Amino acid sequence: MSAHCAPFKRMLKRITSDLKLCVPCSWLHCTVGFSHGRVSVNTQLERVMEPRRFLQHSSQRHSTNQTMDAIARVKRLSIEGNIAVGKSTFARLLSNAGRNWEVTPEPVSKWQNVEEAISQIRQPVPSPQQTASNLLQMMYQDPKRWSYTFQTFSCMSRMRTQLQPPPVRLLQTRDVAVQMYERSIYSDRYIFAQNMFELGGINSTEWAVYQDWHSFLVEQFGPKVQLEGIIYLRAPPQTCMERLTRRGREEEKGIQLDYLETLHKQHENWLINKSTKVHFEHLKNIPVLVLDGSLEFESDSEMQTKFITEVTNFLQEL
Ligand SMILES: Nc1ncnc2c1ncn2[C@@H]1O[C@H](COP(=O)(O)OP(=O)(O)O)[C@@H](O)[C@H]1O
Numbered sequence: 545m546s547a548h549c550a551p552f553k554r555m556l557k558r559i560t561s562d563l564k565l566c567v568p569c570s571w572l573h574c575t576v577g578f579s580h581g582r583v584s585v586n587t588q589l590e591r592v593m594e595p596r597r598f599l600q601h602s603s604q605r606h607s608t609n610q611t612m613d614a615i616a617r618v619k620r621l622s623i624e625g626n627i628a629v630g631k632s633t634f635a636r637l638l639s640n641a642g643r644n645w646e647v648t649p650e651p652v653s654k655w656q657n658v659e660e661a662i663s664q665i666r667q668p669v670p671s672p673q674q675t676a677s678n679l680l681q682m683m684y685q686d687p688k689r690w691s692y693t694f695q696t697f698s699c700m701s702r703m704r705t706q707l708q709p710p711p712v713r714l715l716q717t718r719d720v721a722v723q724m725y726e727r728s729i730y731s732d733r734y735i736f737a738q739n740m741f742e743l744g745g746i747n748s749t750e751w752a753v754y755q756d757w758h759s760f761l762v763e764q765f766g767p768k769v770q771l772e773g774i775i776y777l778r779a780p781p782q783t784c785m786e787r788l789t790r791r792g793r794e795e796e797k798g799i800q801l802d803y804l805e806t807l808h809k810q811h812e813n814w815l816i817n818k819s820t821k822v823h824f825e826h827l828k829n830i831p832v833l834v835l836d837g838s839l840e841f842e843s844d845s846e847m848q849t850k851f852i853t854e855v856t857n858f859l860q861e862l
């Protein structure tokens with residue numbers, strides 16, 4: 545396919561999916577705002593239920609089409625890599641590169657306080673005791689009990705992130721606009737959930753249930769949760785171990801090198817050897833940019849420029 549054809553095809557695919565699933569939704573996201581707050585969720589529901597009321601003027605329909613075009617033009621990628629390899633650090637570098645690149649961090653704080661995370665989305669249920677469940681800690685302390693629960697919550701939070709429309713800044717630009725996510729609903733399954741199943745933290749029934757709803761959701765949301773590319777920040781597990789120790793996140797104190805080695809293998813199988821069985825067509829031949837995460841780029845501006853150039857070149861090929 546020619547370089548001119550690919551964005552057009554992508555745009556068509558996303559518009560068709562928007563029309564099928566929720567035209568007013570995508571319009572609403574861009575005209576009312578991107579909040580997950582209660583007000584916009586309610587407004588969103590009204591608009592889904594009464595689309596004609598909201599799209600009655602041709603000028604509005606015109607602006608809807610423009611918005612959908614703008615959304616379709618944004619390229620979406622995920623940044624993948626082992627724990628503490630440097631994804632957040634690399635994401636900050638990209639965010640500060642002065643391009644139309646937006647990087648959404650992994651929602652770790654939501655996993656560290658489940659009730660708080662949920663209350664930001666829905667009306668909290670009044671309870672005599674205000675609890676704060678740190679699901680990340682619970683998962684590391686008792687993986688057999690909590691891994692499945694963790695994967696449902698992590699995948700839900702990633703799903704929400706990937707369904708968010710791009711910020712207005714990206715929709716308004718005429719240049720190449722890129723939305724990147726730190727990890728994705730795909731690494732949730734093909735790295736972590738799979739690894740937990742292989743290590744015995746998730747049993748075969750839980751694994752079957754996880755895969756069933758994961759496939760169902762990805763198929764239902766279709767192009768809305770698809771990616772155009774992946775950046776794999778790759779480093780030896782030993783390097784990740786050293787960085788993890790240096791970072792000193794409380795919940796990760798018990799992590800051993802062999803856990804990072806199993807995760808490294810999962811990354812290699814999925815993104816390098818391509819031996820992981822993936823279940824979604826668009827993911828089978830997805831372009832992967834492999835970057836050497838062991839390089840210490842934080843205080844090396846030459847290396848930073850090199851990384852940014854590599855990403856820029858990769859994006860041009862998508
Ligand atoms: N390229 C790098 N070279 C040296 N140290 C790094 C590099 N990238 C990250 N670090 C350090 O490693 C630790 C983990 O980095 P972080 O970006 O939080 O990893 P991740 O988001 O992948 O878990 C932090 O202390 C960070 O300062």
Ligand SMILES: Nc1nc2c(ncn2[C@H]2C[C@H](O)[C@@H](COP(=O)(O)O)O2)c(=O)[nH]1
Binds near residue numbers: 740
């Ligand atoms: N069991 C799982 N653990 C996960 C998943 N996603 C992230 N994590 C853990 C790994 C780290 O301790 C922490 C944040 O990861 P970083 O690499 O960004 O530091 O959360 C998952 O899907 N399952």
